[in-house]
Amino acid sequence: MPIQKTLIEHLLYPAMERIKGNRTRAYLAGLQQTQHLPPDKLRALQEDKLRILLRACIAGVPAYRGLGITEADIERDPWAALRAVPILTKADFQHTSARYCNAQYDPAQRIPNVTGGSTGEPVRFYMDRCTVEHYEAARWRGLSWYGITPGSRSVMLWGNPIELRQNQQFTSRCKDRFLKNRAILSAYDLSADKTAYYVRFLNRYRPEYLYGYATALDAFAQLLLPMRDRLRVQPKAVVSTSETLDDSQRARLQTVFGCPVVNEYGARDAGILAYECPCGRLHLSAENVLLEIVDPITLRPVEPGQSGLVVTTDLNNLAMPRLRYLLGDTATLSIESACPCGVTLPMLRSLDGREDALFLLPDGRLVHGNFANQLVRKYPAIRQFQLVQTDPRHAELRLVPGDGFDAAQAEAFRQDVAAFLPGVAVRTETVCRIQPSGSGKVRCSIRTFALDAEVAKGRTI
Numbered sequence: 001m002p003i004q005k006t007l008i009e010h011l012l013y014p015a016m017e018r019i020k021g022n023r024t025r026a027y028l029a030g031l032q033q034t035q036h037l038p039p040d041k042l043r044a045l046q047e048d049k050l051r052i053l054l055r056a057c058i059a060g061v062p063a064y065r066g067l068g069i070t071e072a073d074i075e076r077d078p079w080a081a082l083r084a085v086p087i088l089t090k091a092d093f094q095h096t097s098a099r100y101c102n103a104q105y106d107p108a109q110r111i112p113n114v115t116g117g118s119t120g121e122p123v124r125f126y127m128d129r130c131t132v133e134h135y136e137a138a139r140w141r142g143l144s145w146y147g148i149t150p151g152s153r154s155v156m157l158w159g160n161p162i163e164l165r166q167n168q169q170f171t172s173r174c175k176d177r178f179l180k181n182r183a184i185l186s187a188y189d190l191s192a193d194k195t196a197y198y199v200r201f202l203n204r205y206r207p208e209y210l211y212g213y214a215t216a217l218d219a220f221a222q223l224l225l226p227m228r229d230r231l232r233v234q235p236k237a238v239v240s241t242s243e244t245l246d247d248s249q250r251a252r253l254q255t256v257f258g259c260p261v262v263n264e265y266g267a268r269d270a271g272i273l274a275y276e277c278p279c280g281r282l283h284l285s286a287e288n289v290l291l292e293i294v295d296p297i298t299l300r301p302v303e304p305g306q307s308g309l310v311v312t313t314d315l316n317n318l319a320m321p322r323l324r325y326l327l328g329d330t331a332t333l334s335i336e337s338a339c340p341c342g343v344t345l346p347m348l349r350s351l352d353g354r355e356d357a358l359f360l361l362p363d364g365r366l367v368h369g370n371f372a373n374q375l376v377r378k379y380p381a382i383r384q385f386q387l388v389q390t391d392p393r394h395a396e397l398r399l400v401p402g403d404g405f406d407a408a409q410a411e412a413f414r415q416d417v418a419a420f421l422p423g424v425a426v427r428t429e430t431v432c433r434i435q436p437s438g439s440g441k442v443r444c445s446i447r448t449f450a451l452d453a454e455v456a457k458g459r460t461i
Contacts, residue, residue: 004181008151012179023130025150027137034287035141035343042286042344049315050078050290056318060104063096064323082290085323087299087311090123093322100320101126110319115268123269128319135271138285139264142275145341146237146260148209154182155205157190157212157220183207187216188436195223203232210235210257214243215442221249221256228256237262243442244353246373265351270312270327274348281334283345289314292324293333296358296366296451299326304333307352307368328355330368357445359389362423369445375416381405382413386434389447395421397428 016022034045054074057064064085073081093100101110110126140150156176176182183205185198198220210217217240224231238253241264253261263282265274273289274282284291292311293302302308310329314322334347357369372387383402389395397414399405410428418426436442 002153004178005149005151005153008179008181009149013150022133024133024136024140027134028140028144031137031141031285031287032144035283035345037344039337039344039346045287046290046315047078049287050082050313051075053313053315053318053321053323054078054081056102056104057321057323060102061100061321062103063099064321082313082323087294087324087326088322089326090328093125093325094123097125097320100322102319102321105319113268125269125322126320127317131271131314131317131319134288134316135266138272138275138288139266141285142262142264142272142277142283143209143237143239145275145277145343146209146262148236151181152208152236153206155202155207155210156182156184157187157210157216158184182211185220187213187219190216190219190223192223195227198224199227199230203230206233207235209237209239211239211241213442214240214245214249215436217253218249221252224256225252231256235259239264241266244351244370246370248373248377263351265331265348267327267329269322270325271314273310273312277339277341277343279339279341281336281339281341282348282351283339283343284348286345288316293331296330296355304335305349307332307350309355326355329353330355330358353445354443356447357443358451359395359421359424359445359447360392360449360451361421362392366451367420369447371420372417372445375420376413378416379409379413381409384434384442385413385444386442387417387445389421389424389449391449393424395424395426397426398431398434399428400431400433 013022013025017025034042037045051074054069055071058067058069058071058074059065067085069081069084073084105128109128111128111132113125113127115123143149143152173184176184212220217238235257237260238257239262240249240253245261245263250261260278263276264272265282266272271288272285273291274284276282290313293306293308294300294311295302296309299309307330310327310331312325312327314325330352332349332352334349336347336349338344339347352368353370359367359369361367369387369389372385376382376385381402381404382399383405384400386398387395388398397417399410399413410430414426414428418424434442
């Protein structure tokens with residue numbers, strides 16, 4: 001075992017446990033046991049945690065005290081009590097966030113956090129230490145399915161901590177390199193001029209896994225593709241997070257790095273929600289979160305196998321509980337009840353994208369904007385694209401040209417896209433680059449207006 005990995009796992013982590021009371025490894029050991037529970041035992045575990053959470057909410061959280069839920073209701077049927085809670089949108093939470101702080105929880109134990117703001121105004125919220133450590137344990141459990149442990153060396157394709165002063169950035173880089181055994185390559189300035197350096201760096205640094213945004217990892221793989229024969233390292237996995245990973249990106253990453261490509265589903269304001277196992281199934285972190293899929297318009301739960309909006313209830317965060325929190329993603333629950341890998345956790349069939357990647361047609365139907373990711377494969381001269389629907393009858397298709405690009409390909413792609421959006425006028429624009437959001441993510445499909453419940457009728461997804 002490499003010396004730095006040994007020091008982190010056998011000295012640093014035990015010291016953190018003794019000095020700071022860190023329980024990540026204890027939670028990880030627990031999750032590695034509960035991942036094999038029969039479904040009825042897992043549901044009983046969730047039910048116990050849900051009762052504790054609901055009792056804390058009606059006792060100390062102003063936003064939930066006036067809903068009429070009683071201790072008797074929670075004791076009799078906590079699932080029914082939860083369903084009586086209205087779904088919480090990000091906008092509603094932002095406007096009244098102070099009402100979600102638990103008055104019976106020590107304010108000194110609250111940990112402030114904020115989302116990256118990739119789809120609008122950042123969401124500011126509190127967690128507690130128990131929640132943070134459960135999130136980390138869920139990540140390490142998923143990584144453990146590939147032989148990766150907390151001391152494993154990694155390379156992250158991520159945004160730079162640009163909000164930090166220069167001396168703080170230096171301190172952050174030192175902590176990453178020496179205490180977390182990872183190096184960060186900026187997702188903001190990947191450059192073809194640095195390709196030879198990237199190859200030398202990977203061969204020298206020898207990471208056990210790569211981790212980052214799907215678009216950043218894919219851009220990195222595209223740069224390395226012509227020089228992949230010079231790579232002398234084969235990671236245990238490439239882990240994609242924070243964005244929808246499409247099949248073409250997965251295939252390119254597998255070609256370049258010769259290892260499994262793993263989907264991690266998580267969010268800053270919801271934790272690690274699911275991890276892809278070696279059999280290709282996305283297993284939910286069911287011990288930490290209750291996840292519902294609801295209809296985009298009615299907000300009523302849909303059946304497994306049907307796409308809808310993701311709603312989460314964090315079972316551990318007692319500092320600032322958010323019950324039935326509308327995350328802003330779309331996904332589909334699996335109809336399968338068993339996985340060949342032996343993990344018995346429930347599964348997602350697919351991650352379908354962001355809520356604002358659902359395009360609204362003039363006749364009220366909804367269409368996933370992800371269709372454009374499939375169509376663009378026919379046009380290798382289009383290096384990058386972004387499809388933006390500005391109203392139910394208009395959309396803009398922004399194209400970044402590559403080698404061999406011409407007006408005929410742009411028009412052919414536009415016509416293919418327009419065929420999926422009947423009644424929507426699609427206009428093309430050639431641009432030098434697609435601007436990433438402040439968090440470093442690049443959105444391929446975006447709807448810039450809210451869905452209208454009166455218009456969106458008889459829709460299909």
